[in-house]
Amino acid sequence: MFNYTFHWNQALRALPQMLDGALVTLQVAVLSMVIGLACAIALTGFRLSGSRILSGIAAVWVEVARNTPALFQIYMAHFGLGNFGIHLSPYAALLAGIAFNNAGYLAENFRGALKAIPETQTRAGRSLGMNSLQAFRFIVLPQMLRVAYLPATNQMVWAILMTSLGVTVGMNTDLAGVTQELNARSFRTFEFFAIAAVIYYFIAKAVTLAARALAWRMFRY
């Protein structure tokens, strides 16, 4: 049945190159998460602002991010914007696409988290003499973070997985890009992609474990 001889040695020789790619993958994922978080906070602010224009922008962003494929968003960031003469490098396009996607999902996540905190608590805080900012900072925010944390870590794992889509816009330095290039040269698809899968698995697990450790430090009573 198996008429195929595996060439693992040849594939394993490329491991250092692939691990370098893994670092780029992690870097893109972390940056996209940081930018995504910042945008999500801004979008949440827009939604609460009461301004129709601002909440309109937020609504469009969130719905487009959540209702179209990430691959489409990245493709758009490169070739769609390119049509207007805005040229993002593959790295920037990938980062922009994932950050856009992250922001949409995180903003929705924050909204859910905000809702989970009863308004009576803010009022209680205010009646203790806090101003509205203090009430938000000391009462709402800590609880909100707690509710929003787990979905946010899931989004982080998603961000790592999404970085693999960079190959479609010419990215060749991240793990998927390096793997695809090695594959195109040698046609040894299975070996190279199997190694890539293992590396992705370990990155995802490491991030999940780190997030859990962080949560344990931050949220224990």
Next chain:
Amino acid sequence: MNKVSVLVFGLMAATALGGAAHADKLDDIIGSGTLRCAVVLDFPPMGSRDADNQPVGFDVDYCNDLAKALGVTAEIVETPFPERIPALMSGRVDVGVASTSDTLERAKTVGMTIPYFAFEMAVTANDKSGVKSFEDMKGKVVGATAGTYEAIALEEQVKAWGEGEFRPYQTQADVFLALSQGQIDATVSTSTVAQANVKSGNFTGLSVVGKAPFDTDYVALFTNREEYGLINYLNLFINQQVRTGRYAELYEKWVGGEAPDLTVGGVYR
């Protein structure tokens, strides 16, 4: 084939399978009556889609000729560049007629025939970039189709120059899209592709500015590494295509001009 002959053939096939004799791929193709070719369809003029989104091109015709020689019907299986080998390995296609460069690295995995086509490499540039020759590409953002012969050579050249940036795109179409948008300044592609794209009139502001000093890119048909019988047949078929003038005819039809020589001086095969 009428019912009786199908039955007779079936019995013969069963006997053949039952015995120690092993029908090779050439027998399988003739027996099944269909030749399935892997063809890349975003690689004009070798393979593309017409206005009805049907496959056309040099490789498509070449596959049809091969099927005719074998006395079977051709089936074109569209494969993106990265999909060519998995399609062959899984037995979804019999032969790759997919402009595949016959690198030694790849010959470790699949069986390559003698060259059936040869590409010269041309530089196509966006007029705004100011690139007028191959050397002008130094320090610029350049791109090519990932995994192709020219992409590998160009990437090494960019590394050797030590400045500029190389971007591999997954399809030839994306390379020209990026080039026309100015995302990349220039590309090296096979001259056939360059001419076809520039002539298509779909792009403005692109011109073929010169040749790239890379070796001629010989491309081969490929099939499973161990199918010597079929590879032998394919080699003879390629020889006959040239001998009968069909190669020149197809070249004239799809590319135009003098068809490139498929032999290398000073060495056998």
Next chain:
Amino acid sequence: MLDTALTWNDLLFLGQGAAMTLAVTAVSVAAGTIMGIIFGVIRFQAGPIWSMPLMFFLDIFRSVPLLIQLVLGNALQSIAKLGWPPFTTSCVVLSLYTAAYCTEIVRGGIASVPVTTRRAGRSLGMTWGQDMRYIVAPLATRVSLPAWIGLTLGVMKDSALVLWLGLIELLRASQILVTRLQEPLFILLICGAIYFIISFPIARLGGYLERRWSPHD
């Protein structure tokens, strides 16, 4: 913007792409959900320790990019000489991918049914099967359905990746048209709009059901 070379024929081509997207999604979600329910029940019944091998296996599908899974799945079927067409390969990989997420949803749904309710059912003489069928299933479905709708939409969007295997779905169809017509922005916007039109109403339905059936209300 209206000055376009896009013909009705091409729109039809996009429509066929969208149909392919929906077909892949429908098959994968159906198969993935059945597997997810089976795995979810096993996961719940066997407890965390005995179901560890199964969980590890499913976890792989959630920790490796789908693109890599598709390429690997395709390479594997080719090495095993299964000769699957891209559609089958795509559906098999996407089904397992769906099952991996669905298992967690189902497990969460079953766990949300109060033990006391189930005990009450069992003490009325119900068998395990009856308990699952008449008590757990309806209650767990309510809890799980919004998440399941989210998963379905996720799979629909992720199915864009099957273009890598040569399947002409919505995004690939758009790329082919972009190649021919060189109107990237316009065609990509249509493509995005089609995804949005499919996804948005269902997402809204999911949100509505979530509010409506929320156990906290």
